[in-house]
Amino acid sequence: MRLPAWGLALRLLRSDWRSGELYLLSAALVLTVAAITAVGFFTDRIERAMQRHGGELIAADLAIDSSRPIPDAFTDEAAARGLTVARTLTFRSVVLAGDDSQLVQVKAVDDAYPLRGEMRLKADLDAAEEPAGTPPPPLAAWVEPRLLYVLGADVGAGIDLGEARFTAEKLIAYEPDRGGNFFQIAPRVMIRLDDVPATGLVTDASRVRHRLLLAGPREAIADYAEWAEPLLPAAAGLIDAREARPEFAAAVDRASRFLHLAALTTLLVAGAAIALASRRLVDRQTDAVAVMRCLGAPRHLLTRIFAIRLLTFGLLASLVGCLVGWLGQRGLAALLAQWFEGPLPAASIQPVLVGIGTGLVALAGFALPPLLQLADVPPLKVIRRDLGPPRVSVAFAGLGAAGALALMILWQAGDFELAWKLLLGVVAAVAALVALGALMVWLAGLAAARTRGIWRLGLAGLARRPAAAILQITGFGLGILALLLLAVVRVDLLSSWQQTLPEGAPNRFLINIQPHETDGLADWLAARNIDGAGIFPMIRGRLTGIGERDIEPDDYADPRAQRLAAREFNLSYALDMQPDNTVAAGRWWTGDDPEPQFSVEEGIAETLGIGLGDRLRFQVAGEDVTAPVTNLRQVQWDSFNVNFFVIGTPGLLGDQPATYITSFYLPESREALVPELLRAFPSVTLIDVGALLEQVRGIIEQGIRAVEYVFLFTLAAGLLVMYAGIQASLAVRRAEHGVLRTLGANRRQLLRGLLVEFTAAGLLAGLTASIFAEATGYVLARQLFDLPFALNPWLWLFGVLGSGVAIGLAGTLGTYRALVRPPLAALRAGG
Structure with a gap:
């Protein structure tokens, strides 16, 4: 039929x-x-x-970040799956130029860096940007302009890093994965990975960050991440573009x-x-x-x-x-x-x-x-x-x-x-x-x-x-x-x-502002008709307890929660809530002297299991700071204004040691104000997020x-x-x-x-x-x-x-x- x-x-x-x-x-x-x-x-x-595009934020499609050397098995597995790999190493040190010294963030890269995005350099401050096809030559360094301001040196000057002497060959105009490390306060110095042994600065006891960058087809990257996650050492974690910046x-x-x-x-x-x-x-x-x-x-x-x-x-x-x-x-x-x-x-x-x-x-x-x-x-x-x-x-x-x-x-x-x-x-x-x-x-x-x-x-x-x-x-x-x-x-x-994200959204951030500089900086910006979004205190603190329980990274199965529990938070305090924040649960505090309390961004609260009424305990400058959570906030991250995951009342955090942060919009036609700003406030760190802003x-x-x-x-x-x-x-x-x-x-x-x-x-x-x-x-x-x-x-x-x-x-x-x-x-x- x-x-x-x-x-x-x-x-x-x-x-x-x-x-x-x-x-x-x-x-x-x-x-x-x-x-x-x-x-x-x-x-x-x-x-x-x-x-x-997101890969530019970490210079790769996926990265393994660790405080210890990453086992070769992860590199071998990536090669077997047809993925491209690169390695970077970052650590803090001090460079010398004559009698002057400066704390710097050193980044050593291999020949494959970056896997996504493009390094852009300048021969001097007035020169046009040009792409960097290869990493720095041997014993040459690429540096951020503010390092030379602080040292009073010029391009081509010699700088001592550990036991090796480098030439400050070019200025860094854009670094793909700099946005993922937003609050690094020290100027960047980039050298070849092969030159690290000559400095004598990296030993088994050194505090360094190892990063294995990976790039390839999306399915292959996803399969590799699934394979790697359960095998990662305790000191390592996976990073992708979505975690690099909440705005993106x-x-x-x-x-x-x-x-x-x-x-x-x-x-x-x-x-x-x-x-x-x-x-x-x-x-x-x-x-x-x-x-x-x-x-x-x-x-x-x-x-x-x-x-x-x-x-x-x-x-x-x-x-x-x-x-x-x-x-x-x-x-x-x-x-x-x-x-x-x-x-x-x-x-x-x-x-x-x-x-x-x-x-x-x-x-x-x-x-x-x-x-x-x-x-x-x-x-x-x-x-x-x-x-x-x-x-x-x-x-x-x-x-x-x-x-x-x-x-x-x-x-x-x-x-x-x-x-x-x-x-x-x-x-x-x-x-x-x-x-x-x-x-x-x-x-x-x-x-x-x-x-x-x-x-x-x-x-x-x-x-x-x-x-x-x-x-x-x-x-x-x-x-x-x-x-x-x-x-x-x-x-x-x-x-x-x-x-x-309207025209005029903040494209410059100033961090590491010292308390005695806040008034002078505000006056400097106002005198040049630069509208800032306000200067906000920023306090470093590590979350150690939620309610009656102590917090350890191993308490969480979610890798992001583990990283949040292991790192220090950027806390702040304020009487008034910022315009691009809204209360999702609870109530914002009122009055000139409210009781000690915390406000937490709802996304991070969900990740860490924080609810209304929970007492949070942060370790700040060696002291425990505790208060209940009285509201959860929705934060409009893609506004590019200064925002924080956790905010406290002034009475709770106002006496803690703090630096300050602000953001403002600087049109391209007024770029000449940057050197003037850095000379007037040499300890302040300027972060240019214009490229990231354009990406978003x-x-x-x-x-x-x-x-x-x-x-x-x-x-x-x-x-x-x-x-x-x-x-x-x-x-x-x-x-x-x-x-x-x-x-x-x-x-x-x-x-x-x-x-x-x-x-x-x-x-x-x-x-x-x-x-x-x-x-x-x-x-x-x-x-x-x-x-x-x-x-x-x-x-x-x-x-x-x-x-x-x-x-x-x-x-x-x-x-x-x-x-x-x-x-x-x-x-x-x-x-």
Whole structure:
């Protein structure tokens, strides 16, 4: 029986395609798969590119950092996996230039450094930057400009480091992984790794940091990290770009969430189009199935034939969708090529498999339930044209669609929080659309009995087909919701995201400011019209206790928690909370002299298991400082303002030894002030984060353009679902209009009735979609992206009135061809 079933299924599939029965369904499915694969291809490539940008923060894709020499087994394993490796060594020492000395941070690098990013140097302060193709020559040193200011030396001067004498050959303009060591207060001196033995400074007892840098394909890096993590010595840890700087991590995380949101929105709306197109296909297939039943085809054979047709059609349409998605991502990559340094990494085959799987799941969930009902068409349908298609089980169709929807969202989201909130929002929106649609149909039936003329004709059109009308209104609502979400995300959320890093964001940090220098520095900045963000105290302290328990790194399984427990924190104190901080739990302290208490950033609190009311114990300058946690804060890290993980009250930390930190924006045209600043305050360390700032700003711009492009698929899906909603009732309308024309109704009356019906449906669908678009925008902004949100009155104007006008006109014009057919032809066709 298998061969006849397959053969008949393929012949019927070919016949359906030639007759145009599958055009709408194939368009919906191709669009669904194209959106998923385009996003899959591109997000795969863009995340690799972002990882490459992030790799600049650690000069690699992954790093092993240790206070002890890293065993050769880790290098050997990396080589066996085809990864590129480099080694660095950092330690503090003192350099001498004549009678002057200065504490420095020495960094020794091998020939492969850096694996990601590029060193840039200057021959002198006034020279242009130039890339460094190789590490320093033997017994040559590259130094930060401020070291020469402090020593009163020039480029080319000799400096003594341990037992070796080096030449200060060039100035360091940019060091890729300097951002990951933000609070190093000593000037940098970079030498060759081969020259370290000549200094005599590194012995088994020396305090040094060893780092093994690794670079390679993302999958290989992930596999290596998984292999290495359980084997790391106690003094070693893994570092990746996301942990290097929270500002960078926040930008990448938001970009990824926006892209997944765009893909999921397209998927949801295209799913509605598949459901509507499937319903239309069922209506068109009933006659053919009735004939097959008359010829003796059993129910199980028809079910098998429909399943084979659906599977074959799904595979073919999914493959076409994958091709369209691949072309789409190439267009996106070409559009954004100028925003990336070098070509984007190649895409993998995985998005194709995901696209085909998504297509089949979507087709099975949205289209299979109504199509399987065709097997129940009675043979009598050949004679009794009024029997119509079989009644679809609402529970069966609903469970199939809901199951497919949940599976696709959880599969595609890449973020469980985003997935379940979006799923909950969609279920609520669909339920509201169905409920309001049913209410409208009921009210339309009441109103039709009390009105006359075209109003009665239009409103009665809704009441005559309640199930079809509710399905149509729901489809319209989902289409409009997609278009409004496009506006919300495109205009409101993306603009808010871009404003988190406005022009003029701080690009210079000053650290190691001594207490007696704060007033002078503030006056110096004010005299030159440089607006600072304030000068904040910074106190070094190590967390030693939470509540009644002592804290040790081994208490945590999470490597990041282990590193946090092992290192010193940068604490601060303040009476007022900074503007880019918000209280997530608890209350900020008030009054001029509040009781001793701590405020903790919510992310680090979650990592270390800190809750409200817990008493924290820090060791500061050899003393224990304890206080309860009274609030948890959300910190906008990508604002590039000075921020701290832990803040205390002035009465708690005000008497502790502290240095100070500030940030400010310095335009490129005023770079000449840097030497003046360093000469006026030689002990202050200036950190230039301009390059890192541009990286984060570039990620935001790239992410915005990527989301805008991906939402073009959502726009197409929204238009398609509205078209499918119009076409879903076209066959029935032909028969109705044939009867009405026979009874004396003219085309103008029928056309006005259609306008009333579709405009009413559009107004209700637009009202519901506007409500849920605003609600969804609020949830996305506040709970997923940590962005401000404001109500948009234009959304309601275009959402309600615009959808009423648009759907009224589109529905009327879309069904106009049903009016131009002679009544006899419509009656003979039976719809």
